[in-house]
Amino acid sequence: MERSEAPTHTPLSVALTRSLMSGRRVGFCLSAKKRRRVNLDAFADFCAGHGVEVVEIDLAQPLAPQGPFDVIVHKLSDVIVEAEHDSQSQQLLANFQSFMSAHPSTVLLDPLPAMTQLLDRFASYRIMSKLHKSLRDWRVCSPPYLEIHSDLSSVQHAVTTRGLSFPLICKTRVAHGSLSHEMSLIFSAGSLADVHAPCVLQSFVNHGAVLHKVFVVGDRHFCVERPSLKNFPSGPCDRKTIFFNSHQVSKPESSSDLTALDEQMPGLPPPSSEAVAALVRELRVQLGMALFGVDIIINIHTHTLTVIDINIFPGYEGVPQFFPALLSHIESVLDEQATQTTGAAATPGL
Ligand SMILES: Nc1ncnc2c1ncn2[C@@H]1O[C@H](COP(=O)(O)OP(=O)(O)OP(=O)(O)O)[C@@H](O)[C@H]1O
Ligand SMILES: O=P(O)(O)O[C@H]1[C@H](O)[C@H](O)[C@H](OP(=O)(O)O)[C@@H](OP(=O)(O)O)[C@@H]1O
Ligand SMILES: [Mg+2]
Numbered sequence: 001m002e003r004s005e006a007p008t009h010t011p012l013s014v015a016l017t018r019s020l021m022s023g024r025r026v027g028f029c030l031s032a033k034k035r036r037r038v039n040l041d042a043f044a045d046f047c048a049g050h051g052v053e054v055v056e057i058d059l060a061q062p063l064a065p066q067g068p069f070d071v072i073v074h075k076l077s078d079v080i081v082e083a084e085h086d087s088q089s090q091q092l093l094a095n096f097q098s099f100m101s102a103h104p105s106t107v108l109l110d111p112l113p114a115m116t117q118l119l120d121r122f123a124s125y126r127i128m129s130k131l132h133k134s135l136r137d138w139r140v141c142s143p144p145y146l147e148i149h150s151d152l153s154s155v156q157h158a159v160t161t162r163g164l165s166f167p168l169i170c171k172t173r174v175a176h177g178s179l180s181h182e183m184s185l186i187f188s189a190g191s192l193a194d195v196h197a198p199c200v201l202q203s204f205v206n207h208g209a210v211l212h213k214v215f216v217v218g219d220r221h222f223c224v225e226r227p228s229l230k231n232f233p234s235g236p237c238d239r240k241t242i243f244f245n246s247h248q249v250s251k252p253e254s255s256s257d258l259t260a261l262d263e264q265m266p267g268l269p270p271p272s273s274e275a276v277a278a279l280v281r282e283l284r285v286q287l288g289m290a291l292f293g294v295d296i297i298i299n300i301h302t303h304t305l306t307v308i309d310i311n312i313f314p315g316y317e318g319v320p321q322f323f324p325a326l327l328s329h330i331e332s333v334l335d336e337q338a339t340q341t342t343g344a345a346a347t348p349g350l
Contacts, residue, residue, distance in 0.1 A: 021331055022051030027067070029057045029074035029096070037315050046323045052330075059092045063099040071107045071330050072100075073291070075313040077176040080116055107333050110289040115312055118287070121175045121200045122147050124310045127286050131307055134282050138275040142307045145202040147173075152197060156189045164203045166236040173198035176312065181246040185232070187239040194241040205306050206231040207297035208268050209261050211250050214276055214294040215316050218329030221280045223270070224318035227254040228297065230261050250295075252317060268298045271305045279307070290329055 026047065028040055035056070044054035057066055059079070076096065082089035100108060117123040128142035144164045148155060159168070168186045172179060184194060185204065195201065211228035214221050228250055242258070249258055276296070283294060293314035297306050316322040 027069040167204040185242040188236040217325040
């Protein structure tokens, strides 16, 4: 696991990168907000130094004349979610998928089906819930949770039978976009009336108000500590539901009554580097993705590494190595593609 240090490149490695990558075209499909957050202009300058052209793709225009592209990096989650109910977004997505079908040699970071599954917390939480089996040696877990589809009549019974414990945190089923960050903390069965389906209910795990964000870029990952929700008394209590937006809680600058511990407590050790590396390896396989974030907390009672969230193409804030890591991953996928192509050509009849 890499901590965020200044990137180091020896002149030789830059020269080698430049020769291998010179003339490559990398397309980006990002919302205006994401484009700014990634600082795409700065990334384009960084890539130009390695002979790589960064092209901002206009989804509203025919894609073929904007190409060709060796790789397309995207965060089409906005378009995918809106395409559920908006014909214009459906058309944009259809155009993009048609282009990709007609250009199979263009590498997509990340594949659309892989991204689509993470847009649904039901799907991502099913993946998280299996981690304790595949990572048994590393004592990795995720909190008990419940999928609330539509019927709320049996929620209280399900909370008990599925082993959830109050407080509960309630999150929308849709895992992307502004509404997806509106959440609530529920402190007793009587407040389950505040739950609105479709959503997930997840046991709240006390973790000392420290979140460990793991930012993944292909085979590299970077850990960044962030503020987080404070501890709450375990078990049901007569307290009103707390409604909050997750972006008030775990951004670098987040600071509120929700993130300030009510009691002094000894600091917790960070998650083991080896356990995080094992978790990232497993998720790379399970998700089939290269650009994602994993949110980890440490249970203050058991010190268990607890996975609470997986994010598509996050912000990578606090990761100065993001640009070289992304270009290095792009280079590695193109090398892999060239090897496969050369291998196939050298072995006729395959
Ligand atoms: N089960 C949990 N136990 C304790 N705290 C939790 C739990 N789930 C979420 N939190 C707290 O709520 C915050 C937001 O949760 P989560 O990451 O699931 O929301 P999100 O909207 O997907 O956030 P983002 O997209 O910014 O990662 C976390 O950073 C953490 O502080
Ligand atoms: O602090 P991070 O980098 O985790 O913040 C991310 C957040 O986790 C989500 O991935 C956001 O995406 P959406 O869920 O699609 O809103 C990211 O927003 P974005 O504008 O960068 O895509 C946050 O950066
Ligand atoms: Mg999160």
